[in-house]
Amino acid sequence: MKILVTGGCGFIGSHTVCELLDNGYEVVIIDNLCNSKKEVISKIETITNKKVLFYEGDVRDKELLHKIFQDNTIDGVIHFAGLKAVGESVKIPLSYYRNNIDSTLTLLEVMQESNCKNIVFSSSATVYGIQESPKYVETMERGKTSSPYGETKAMIEKILEDLYASDPTFKITILRYFNPIGAHKSGLIGENPNGIPNNLMPYILKVATHELPELTIFGNDYDTIDGTCIRDYIHVVDLAKGHIKALEHAHKSNPNIYTYNLGSGHGVSVAEIVTAFEKVNKLKLNYKFGARREGDLPEFYADPSKALKELGWKTEETLEDMCKDSYHFIIKEKGE
Ligand code: NAD
Numbered sequence: 001m002k003i004l005v006t007g008g009c010g011f012i013g014s015h016t017v018c019e020l021l022d023n024g025y026e027v028v029i030i031d032n033l034c035n036s037k038k039e040v041i042s043k044i045e046t047i048t049n050k051k052v053l054f055y056e057g058d059v060r061d062k063e064l065l066h067k068i069f070q071d072n073t074i075d076g077v078i079h080f081a082g083l084k085a086v087g088e089s090v091k092i093p094l095s096y097y098r099n100n101i102d103s104t105l106t107l108l109e110v111m112q113e114s115n116c117k118n119i120v121f122s123s124s125a126t127v128y129g130i131q132e133s134p135k136y137v138e139t140m141e142r143g144k145t146s147s148p149y150g151e152t153k154a155m156i157e158k159i160l161e162d163l164y165a166s167d168p169t170f171k172i173t174i175l176r177y178f179n180p181i182g183a184h185k186s187g188l189i190g191e192n193p194n195g196i197p198n199n200l201m202p203y204i205l206k207v208a209t210h211e212l213p214e215l216t217i218f219g220n221d222y223d224t225i226d227g228t229c230i231r232d233y234i235h236v237v238d239l240a241k242g243h244i245k246a247l248e249h250a251h252k253s254n255p256n257i258y259t260y261n262l263g264s265g266h267g268v269s270v271a272e273i274v275t276a277f278e279k280v281n282k283l284k285l286n287y288k289f290g291a292r293r294e295g296d297l298p299e300f301y302a303d304p305s306k307a308l309k310e311l312g313w314k315t316e317e318t319l320e321d322m323c324k325d326s327y328h329f330i331i332k333e334k335g336e
Pocket residue numbers: 006007008009010011012013030031032033034035036057058059060079080081082083084099103122123124125177178179180
């Protein structure tokens with residue numbers, strides 16, 4: 001089977017491409033490299049000892065998408081391409097709506113025109129918004145999202161639902177990711193954003209490698225075990241494997257729209273991550289407690305039981321693995 005991976009040079013996309021190749025799939029990538037580097041392709045090929053076909057370009061470029069579908073028999077698409085920085089999306093909402101919505105519409109139009117009707121979409125736990133329980137279950141209604149980024153995810157889920165209602169020959173899988181961290185065991189691919197990171201693990205890595213002086217833990221007065229926020233962290237390789245399970249499931253299932261949480265089911269506090277990172281990597285992180293970050297929820301984590309039941313998927317990697325693999329990647333990346 002040949003899978004088109006949009007955004008395949010990015011953090012989650014590159015790990016998923018490795019899993020696809022390791023599982024015998026052929027892979028075509030389209031990426032405009034707005035948040036990734038071309039070298040990722042050769043790293044993927046080194047890791048897997050397989051070739052990928054790479055088109056450098058924008059998913060909004062309909063002509064290019066038509067060419068990709070004409071040049072290749074695409075059996076399914078995994079759609080990662082999109083802008084993802086929550087804070088940035090508040091500052092430049094139009095760019096986020098333009099990129100994320102337009103790319104999805106263009107992709108879906110070309111898929112329909114090419115009669116390719118199997119798509120896996122990268123959604124996010126952010127679509128749940130504030131719920132009565134911190135344990136998010138797929139049966140909950142989508143909530144009020146807290147940023148334009150989150151809104152694009154909720155809007156795309158709705159677009160996919162409307163598409164399926166109009167054309168029930170589509171197989172659509174919506175995967176709602178919780179907090180992906182970690183890196184490939186090879187240390188060749190991982191996440192290393194430019195500038196000052198927004199997310200916790202990339203920030204920790206910059207402090208651990210002395211690129212930034214100090215981590216600020218946003219809030220220690222929440223009503224949680226140690227006062228810091230709780231999230232469900234998931235190793236990116238476990239997440240990548242979830243996509244293989246989703247494709248296998250779609251292959252043997254009837255057309256439908258399926259939605260799954262991909263998370264571990266366990267909440268971990270920011271303080272616990274810091275402690276685990278220090279212990280497993282035998283170092284001290286410089287950190288202080290600061291004010292709460294606007295828009296942060298005190299606690300949420302996945303109920304992953306639907307993915308286990310229907311996809312046969314669950315996380316395997318521990319918090320220690322995530323901390324170890326993240327650090328291994330950054331040390332290698334920086335050539336230390
Ligand atoms: P990433 O930024 O590392 O990867 C996205 C890739 O898409 C990048 O390589 C970028 O260059 C590419 N891209 C963006 N817009 C494009 C366009 N119009 N045309 C072609 N390529 C384009 O992000 P990631 O962390 O790998 O996330 C992948 C997907 O998962 C995104 O849709 C993101 O919103 C979603 N997601 C991520 C997280 C997370 O915490 N990382 C959580 C939930 C959902």
